[in-house]
Amino acid sequence: MQENWIKTIQLDDIPEDDVIGINVEGHPIALYKVEDGVFATDNVCSHGRALLSDGFLEDGEIECPLHQGRFCIKSGKAMSEPLTHDITAYPTKTEGDQVFIKLG
Numbered sequence: 001m002q003e004n005w006i007k008t009i010q011l012d013d014i015p016e017d018d019v020i021g022i023n024v025e026g027h028p029i030a031l032y033k034v035e036d037g038v039f040a041t042d043n044v045c046s047h048g049r050a051l052l053s054d055g056f057l058e059d060g061e062i063e064c065p066l067h068q069g070r071f072c073i074k075s076g077k078a079m080s081e082p083l084t085h086d087i088t089a090y091p092t093k094t095e096g097d098q099v100f101i102k103l104g
């Protein structure tokens with residue numbers, strides 16, 4: 001696993017109060033931009049093969065588009081049925097307009 005900060009996209013590339021799917025060194029990652037800052041989780045739902053970046057972001061939770069399971073975007077914690085497994089949340093930081101993520 002990569003231990004260092006990895007440069008991803010520009011802050012402006014993430015729509016306000018929304019999510020975007022990116023690929024970071026082969027890992028599908030969902031990047032969220034909300035009032036509190038930028039957060040990152042796995043982009044693939046732990047319940048099936050749906051992409052969370054196709055889902056609906058509200059109140060700090062991302063709703064999976066397939067069966068409407070919800071995850072906390074800060075912790076990756078599964079918040080509702082039918083989810084039984086959390087996803088991983090990753091540290092992020094911004095420097096100027098650049099967003100970095102740590103996968104390790």
Ligand code: FES
Nearest residue numbers: 045048064067069
């Ligand atoms: Fe995400 Fe079922 S695939 S809730």
